[in-house]
Amino acid sequence: MIYIQQFFIIIFICFLGLACARERPTQSEFSLKERKVFGKPGVTDRTEIEWILRLLAESIIDENLEPVLIHINEEEGIWVDLKAHWTKKQFREEWNEKNGYFQTYFFSTELLRKQKSNTTSLSVKDILLKSEGFSLDFYFESKEECEVDIIFNSSSPLEGDLSNPVFRKIGNRWYLYRLL
Template sequence: MSKDADEILALLTQITQLTKNRKLEELKPFISDSKGIYIDLKSWKSKEEFLEEVRKEDGYIDLYFYHTEKLSKEKGELNVRTVRDLLILSEGLKVDFHFETNQACEIKLRFEKNNEYETELNNPYFIKENGNWYLYRLF
């Protein structure tokens, strides 16, 4: 693996653990000050807006990342899974690196187990700025 792939994989491992441990506020150093972060495919937040969103009880992050019962009620469906649920169900992740440039990389996630749920997660996206890799799109 390349040095960049190693760095991204280390970031992804930390981000996955923070998500499983319900500690997304600790993502702060992994988000670019100038570029911010997409919390899904369409919703961009500045770094500070993201941190505010993480702190909100019943906010988007709280609902879609952590609270299965609330999400089920919100969507009116029984078989819904939060991002955290999906990461736990995966029983480990395999990753495919798709470097669009030497400054941008999308990660295709594959599950060790329960791979029928893989499509329920967004592919994380990383950008390189001033020699450092940052998370640009969450799961």
């Protein structure tokens, strides 16, 4: 009987490992490197946050934020910029809008320039593509909150156009709490 239980536990762990492996994004065209860490993170905290940040950047470049949804906490919601807090449901609805917030500010430089009547504005996607990758400084405010400062490899003045993403740990998982 004990062997049967152990067998099923091993099978369960194998299936769980396969399922988690499928959720991992492919290697990005740009690099992410850790520079400095301030505060006292747990053993895997930086790795998990970096993985979510890479997924976010790749999702923005792919213009598909669906993979990011599982990293937004249902109760906490998300700050999409410094002034707007949305529920997970609002986030999902808005990124599907044809000329909505994400299409304008995150994906389409052309729409953004029309919106702002400014010929130099760039979408978050184009800023990420011009960054040539970035380095990360982790600021652990506590064991449950971390702000990440993004430093572009290209030494571009555009890095100031992005907000520092913030992550919150709820239970044993890190969630995206504020977008780029």
